Amino acid sequence: MRNVSASYDSKNLILKNVSMNVKRGTNYAIVGASGSGKSTLLKLMNGMMIPSSGVVLYNYQKPDLKNKEYKKSIAKIGYIPQTLGLVKNTSVLENVLIGALPRLSNFKSFFKMFPKEEIEKAHEVLDLVGLDTKSNRKVHMLSGGEKRRVAIARALMQKPDVLLADEIVSELDSVTAREVMDVIKDAQKKFKLTAIMIHHDMTLALEYANRVAVIQEGDKILEIGVDGDQIIDFQTGNLTQEEILEMYNEPEK
Ligand SMILES: Nc1ncnc2c1ncn2[C@@H]1O[C@H](COP(=O)(O)OP(=O)(O)OP(=O)(O)O)[C@@H](O)[C@H]1O
Numbered sequence: 001m002r003n004v005s006a007s008y009d010s011k012n013l014i015l016k017n018v019s020m021n022v023k024r025g026t027n028y029a030i031v032g033a034s035g036s037g038k039s040t041l042l043k044l045m046n047g048m049m050i051p052s053s054g055v056v057l058y059n060y061q062k063p064d065l066k067n068k069e070y071k072k073s074i075a076k077i078g079y080i081p082q083t084l085g086l087v088k089n090t091s092v093l094e095n096v097l098i099g100a101l102p103r104l105s106n107f108k109s110f111f112k113m114f115p116k117e118e119i120e121k122a123h124e125v126l127d128l129v130g131l132d133t134k135s136n137r138k139v140h141m142l143s144g145g146e147k148r149r150v151a152i153a154r155a156l157m158q159k160p161d162v163l164l165a166d167e168i169v170s171e172l173d174s175v176t177a178r179e180v181m182d183v184i185k186d187a188q189k190k191f192k193l194t195a196i197m198i199h200h201d202m203t204l205a206l207e208y209a210n211r212v213a214v215i216q217e218g219d220k221i222l223e224i225g226v227d228g229d230q231i232i233d234f235q236t237g238n239l240t241q242e243e244i245l246e247m248y249n250e251p252e253k
């Protein structure tokens with residue numbers, strides 16, 4: 001993402017000149033106070049929103065829907081919105097199968113006729129997220145942590161290269177949040193997945209991410225990571241750990 005600015009009304013800039021690079025296979029976290037522009041960043045990454053200036057490259061390719069390679073690439077982005085987007089009155093399995101819809105013909109997709117191998121694949125990903133025993137349960141009867149696992153399974157069903165997750169663990173207690181993060185970590189290993197995740201909790205972000213970008217009022221003010229027992233400044237390379245900690249204020253919970 002190079003020098004990206006974004007606005008919803010072509011007047012107020014929600015993001016200002018943000019640049020970031022996410023390396024393939026890594027876990028990249030975005031942290032910042034409420035309203036700072038984190039969800040907007042993810043919407044720019046998955047093509048739901050177009051920057052007002054600057055460019056978002058995916059696999060080094062400029063957005064161009066006429067370019068088949070580009071279209072293929074963006075189809076490999078799995079996105080879990082802040083509200084999860086699950087169908088609550090429907091079973092876990094059916095929610096997960098929704099992730100396979102883009103692969104079916106229009107006819108099969110319309111009537112939700114899922115081939116046997118897709119149903120097997122759905123059970124496989126449910127097993128991976130630790131929910132296969134609850135595949136027939138309605139989603140509204142699940143706990144918060146279990147709902148997150150369903151959303152992850154649905155995204156994995158898409159066979160993504162990149163997983164974007166918007167505050168997927170923010171409302172969970174710290175133990176459950178880490179269980180869900182471990183599921184993501186396992187999936188990353190298994191599928192060589194790149195994960196870009198928004199978090200509320202800096203400690204948790206630093207625990208799991210290779211890099212953490214801090215957004216403040218639409219600016220990317222820091223990019224940090226842990227090396228051994230030190231927090232390193234990857235944005236300018238100039239800040240000491242003490243200066244980083246001084247600059248970063250824990251966002252309101
Ligand atoms: N669809 C929209 N139309 C107009 N303004 C919007 C829209 N979505 C977000 N905004 C505004 O853009 C700013 C950034 O919103 P965004 O959702 O990116 O913040 P956030 O960092 O994800 O916040 P939170 O932590 O509360 O989820 C906010 O001031 C918000 O009011």
Ligand SMILES: [Mg+2]
Nearest residue numbers: 038039082166
């Ligand atoms: Mg948000």
